[in-house]
Amino acid sequence: MKTFExxxxxxxxxxxxxxxxxxxxxSLPDLAAAEAEKRDAQKLGxxxxxxxxxxxxxxxxxxxxxxxxxxxxxxxxxxxxxGRSSWWTVPRLVWSGATALALFxxxxxxxxxxxxxxxxxxxxxxxxxxxxDPVANPNATVSIFEIKNDNKVTVLWTEGLQTLPADYAxx
Amino acid sequence: MQTETTPxxxxxxxxxxxxxxxxxxxxxxDQLVTRYRTRVFAMIYNMVHNEQDAWDLAQDSFxxxxxxxxxxxxxxxxxxxxxxxxxxxxxxxxxxxxxxAGGAEFDDxxxxxxxxxASKTVPKADPLPHQRMEQGEIRARIDQAIEQLSPExxxxxxxxxxxxxxxxxxxxxxxxxxxxxxxxxxxxRKKLQNTLRDVYENV
Numbered sequence: 001m002k003t004f005e006x007x008x009x010x011x012x013x014x015x016x017x018x019x020x021x022x023x024x025x026x027s028l029p030d031l032a033a034a035e036a037e038k039r040d041a042q043k044l045g046x047x048x049x050x051x052x053x054x055x056x057x058x059x060x061x062x063x064x065x066x067x068x069x070x071x072x073x074x075x076x077x078x079x080x081x082x083g084r085s086s087w088w089t090v091p092r093l094v095w096s097g098a099t100a101l102a103l104f105x106x107x108x109x110x111x112x113x114x115x116x117x118x119x120x121x122x123x124x125x126x127x128x129x130x131x132x133d134p135v136a137n138p139n140a141t142v143s144i145f146e147i148k149n150d151n152k153v154t155v156l157w158t159e160g161l162q163t164l165p166a167d168y169a170x171x
Numbered sequence: 172m173q174t175e176t177t178p179x180x181x182x183x184x185x186x187x188x189x190x191x192x193x194x195x196x197x198x199x200x201d202q203l204v205t206r207y208r209t210r211v212f213a214m215i216y217n218m219v220h221n222e223q224d225a226w227d228l229a230q231d232s233f234x235x236x237x238x239x240x241x242x243x244x245x246x247x248x249x250x251x252x253x254x255x256x257x258x259x260x261x262x263x264x265x266x267x268x269x270x271x272a273g274g275a276e277f278d279d280x281x282x283x284x285x286x287x288x289a290s291k292t293v294p295k296a297d298p299l300p301h302q303r304m305e306q307g308e309i310r311a312r313i314d315q316a317i318e319q320l321s322p323e324x325x326x327x328x329x330x331x332x333x334x335x336x337x338x339x340x341x342x343x344x345x346x347x348x349x350x351x352x353x354x355x356x357x358x359x360r361k362k363l364q365n366t367l368r369d370v371y372e373n374v
Binding site for chain 1: 200205208213216217222226229230233234237238309310328331332335338353356358360364367368370371374
C-alpha cells in the first residue's frame with residue numbers, strides 16, 4: 001500500500017496510470033491546486049537541472065593522472081606489504097617452531113635432572129653394612145640418601161638398630 | 172545516460188572494461204574513470220558545495236571502486252554501482268562533518284520557510300533582489316537551500332532532477348527501498364519549493 005507521499009511523487013513524475021491515476025486524482029480535494037503544485041515542482045526540477053547540471057570538472061587530465069598515481073601507489077603498497085608478510089610468515093613459523101622445541105628439550109632435561117630421586121651412595125652403604133652386625137641387629141636397615149644440590153645434604157636413615165657399633169662415629 | 176566517450180572508447184562495452192579491470196587492467200579502469208569522472212565530480216560537488224572537497228571525495232570514490240571492482244557482478248549498471256560507492260563516501264563525509272559541527276546541520280525539523288530569502292546574498296538596500304541576482308548569487312541560493320537538506324534528501328533530489336535516474340536506480344545507489352526514495356523526494360521537493368520559489372519563478 002503506497003503512502004500519500006509516494007503516490008504524490010509518482011503522480012508528479014507521471015508514473016501513475018490507469019485506475020491508479022484516476023483513483024489518486026479523485027482523492028485530491030482540489031485537483032486544480034494540485035495541478036498548479038505539480039507545475040511548480042516541475043519548474044523547480046527544470047531550474048535545478050539548468051543551474052546545477054553544468055558543473056564541470058576542471059583539469060580532468062590531472063584528475064585522472066592523480067588517480068592513476070594513487071592506485072599505482074596503493075597497489076604497490078599492498079603488493080609490498082603482501083611480499084613482506086609472506087617472507088615473514090614461513091621463516092617465522094620455522095624459527096618459532098625450532099626455538100620452541102629447543103627450549104622445550106632444555107627445560108625438560110633440566111627439570112628431569114632436578115627431580116631425580118637421591119641416589120644411594122654405594123660407597124657409604126658398603127661401609128655401613130660392614131659396621132652393622134646382622135646377628136646383633138637382625139632387623140636393622142640403613143639407608144643413605146644424598147641430595148646433590150647446592151646444599152650437599154646427606155640423609156642417613158637407620159631403623160631397627162638395637163646397638164650402635166662402638167667404633168662407628170657418624171660424621 | 173550521457174558519458175564522456177571518444178569514438179574509440181565507445182567501441183568497448185562497459186562490461187568488457189569492467190571484466191578487464193577485474194583482471195587487473197588499470198588502463199581499462201582509466202577508461203571508465205574518463206567516462207564518469209565529470210558526472211561523479213558534479214554530483215559530489217552539488218552535495219558538498221566545495222570544489223576541493225568534491226575533488227578529494229571523487230578520488231576516494233574511484234579508488235574504492237578500483238579496490239572493490241572484483242565484487243561487481245553486473246547485476247546493475249556500472250554507473251549505478253559506482254554511484255552507490257560515491258553516495259556512501261559522500262554521505263559518510265557529510266555525516267562526519269555534521270558531528271564535528273555539533274549536529275546542528277541537516278536537521279529536517281528546521282522549517283526552511285523561516286529562512287529569510289536572500290538574507291546573505293543580496294544587499295539589504297536592494298528593492299527587488301531576485302531581479303538583480305547574478306548567476307553566482309542564484310547558485311549561492313541553491314547551495315544554501317540544498318545545504319539545509321539531509322544528505323539522503325540531497326542525494327535523491329540531485330539524482331532525480333539532475334541525473335534523471337529512475338526510482339529503482341536511486342534506490343540501488345542508496346541501498347533503500349523505492350518507497351523510501353519516493354517519500355524522500357516528496358519532502359525534498361517541498362522544502363526546496365518553499366525555499367527557492369522566489370528564485371525559480373523569476374529567473
